[in-house]
Amino acid sequence: MEIRNAEVLITGANRGIGLAIAKMCAREKAKLHLVMRNEETALIHELELLGAQSVKIWIADLSRKDQVENLLHQLSHTPIEILINNAGLLTGGLLEEQPLEDIYSMFQVNLVSLVHLTRGLLPQMIKQGKGKIVNNSSVSAIMHFPCASTYAASKAAVLAFTNCLNIELKGTGVSTLCLITPGIKTRMFDDIENKYGKNFEVPSDYMDADQYAQLIGESIKKDDEHFRPGGMTQIGINIAHYLPQLFKWEAGRRFRR
C-alpha cells in the first residue's frame, strides 16, 4: 500500500521505533496522526520539515480503556488508512519478581489497546475498501527466552491476533503486516539488560531505529504479511521454530536462577 498521501496513525510516536516510523512516513509525504501520552508539539514542526503533509497529535494513555475509547470517539470523523500499533511496554525477570501492576499495564498497552484500536478503526477501513493494519510484535513471539514470560506472551498474542485477522480480511481491501521486530536500539532495548540481566545472558545484536523504519516502509509498500528480520536473528527464529529442543537447551544454558 502507498504511504504517500495516506492518513497514518502511529501509537507510541514520540520516541523510539514509533518516532522513526513517523519520520519515515513524513519523508513519504503522509498525513500523520501521532498518539502519545504527553503533547510534544516540537515534533509537529520537525515532521513537517521532513515532508509530512499534516501532523496532528492525539493524547491517550493506552493502558486505560476509557482513554482508548475516547481516542476512537475523537477519531470517528478521521478516515485512518494505515494504523500502526507500535506503543509497547517491557516487563521481565523471574515471574514471581515482576510487579503485578506492571504486568497488567503491559498487557493493556501491548495487546488489549492494540485489539481495541484495531476493532474501532477497522469498520471505516472496510467501508473505504482500503487499509493497512501494522502490528508491532517481536522476535519474542517466537523465541521464548526465560525472563521474558509475560512480555513474550503479549507479543505471541499480537502475532496470533494479526494472523487470524489477515484471513478474515481477505477480499476487503484491508490487509495486515505483523512486525517480527528484532533488537532495535531504543530506550526499551537499553532496559532489557536491567530487567533480564540478573538471570539471563541477553543476546545483544541490534539495528538502528531509522534503518528499521525504512525496512518497515518497504514492507508496507510491498504488502508483506510479516516483516522478518533476516541474518543471525532469523537463524535464531528458525531454530526456535524447527528445532525447539536445541533452542531450549541454548536458552537454558544462558539462564541462572
Ligand SMILES: NC(=O)c1ccc[n+]([C@@H]2O[C@H](COP(=O)([O-])OP(=O)(O)OC[C@H]3O[C@@H](n4cnc5c(N)ncnc54)[C@H](OP(=O)(O)O)[C@@H]3O)[C@@H](O)[C@H]2O)c1
Ligand atoms: N526495541 C526493541 O528491541 C524491540 C524489539 C521487539 C519489539 N519491540 C516493540 O516495538 C515497539 C516500540 O518499542 P521501542 O523500542 O520504540 O520502545 P520505547 O522507546 O520504550 O517506546 C515505547 C513507546 O510506547 C509508548 N507507550 C508506553 N506506554 C504507553 C501508554 N500507556 N500509553 C501510550 N503510549 C505508551 C511510549 O510512550 P512514553 O514516552 O509516554 O512512555 C513510547 O512512545 C514496542 O511495541 C516494543 O514491544 C521493540
